Amino acid sequence: MLDRRGATPGHKTCLQALIVSGSMLCLGQGASFADHHQADGGHDSHVQHQADSGHDSHAQHQAGMEMAPSVQPADVKLLNLPVLDQTGTALNFVDDVVGDKIVVFDFIFTSCTTICPVTTTLLTRSRADLQDVAPDRLQFVSLSIDSNNDDPERLARFAAQRSADWVFLTGEKRTMDELLVALDAYTTNPEDHAPMIIIGDAATGTFSRHFGMPNPDMVTRRVRELLQARAAQHDHHAGH
Ligand SMILES: [Cu+2]
Numbered sequence: 001m002l003d004r005r006g007a008t009p010g011h012k013t014c015l016q017a018l019i020v021s022g023s024m025l026c027l028g029q030g031a032s033f034a035d036h037h038q039a040d041g042g043h044d045s046h047v048q049h050q051a052d053s054g055h056d057s058h059a060q061h062q063a064g065m066e067m068a069p070s071v072q073p074a075d076v077k078l079l080n081l082p083v084l085d086q087t088g089t090a091l092n093f094v095d096d097v098v099g100d101k102i103v104v105f106d107f108i109f110t111s112c113t114t115i116c117p118v119t120t121t122l123l124t125r126s127r128a129d130l131q132d133v134a135p136d137r138l139q140f141v142s143l144s145i146d147s148n149n150d151d152p153e154r155l156a157r158f159a160a161q162r163s164a165d166w167v168f169l170t171g172e173k174r175t176m177d178e179l180l181v182a183l184d185a186y187t188t189n190p191e192d193h194a195p196m197i198i199i200g201d202a203a204t205g206t207f208s209r210h211f212g213m214p215n216p217d218m219v220t221r222r223v224r225e226l227l228q229a230r231a232a233q234h235d236h237h238a239g240h
Pocket residue numbers: 014109112113114115116117193
């Protein structure tokens with residue numbers, strides 16, 4: 001397992017997903033990145049689909065604005081397993097990290113050169129939009145999907161480089177695998193991971209899974225919906 005990193009030259013699945021999602025969300029210079037790659041010949045069916053549907057960049061841009069990444073309710077289990085954060089502090093996943101907070105989980109590995117850095121940067125925008133929410137109510141959590149290589153030090157560097165001020169977790173490979181399987185976020189080969197985040201309320205067990213590169217506005221909206229649902233619940237109880 002230790003020799004896996006660096007052995008795969010292409011990081012292909014990750015990169016293809018980035019091309020598709022990047023275009024959908026109009027990252028950076030709109031569709032130009034995807035267009036460039038399409039011109040090289042898109043073998044991926046999604047890329048092909050985009051090539052068929054978007055003739056001018058403006059139309060593609062608008063389509064991108066309206067197209068939400070696919071979302072589905074998530075059946076996740078939160079296991080109270082021992083993990084390490086980026087400062088090397090030993091924590092229990094449920095007791096010390098998740099609690100009964102509203103949580104945003106994403107899944108990263110520090111040697112990723114495509115999706116993970118972008119996902120992290122996108123999430124910092126949502127995190128900034130949510131600064132008003134008290135830290136005991138909301139927690140962003142990035143879990144390493146490459147715990148063999150991602151030690152706390154590497155996680156700290158990865159987070160700092162992107163000004164990500166939330167919790168990054170790694171741990172023993174076996175433990176992390178168990179945690180990731182329970183979140184349905186386990187990938188045998190980190191290089192093949194698809195972009196996916198989970199947003200939910202640990203107090204109510206309401207979770208949703210969001211595929212594709214995270215749209216910061218969507219993340220912020222979903223978190224606020226969950227906060228409102230809590231407030232409504234609270235008012236309801238208070239009224240009786
Ligand atoms: Cu990646």
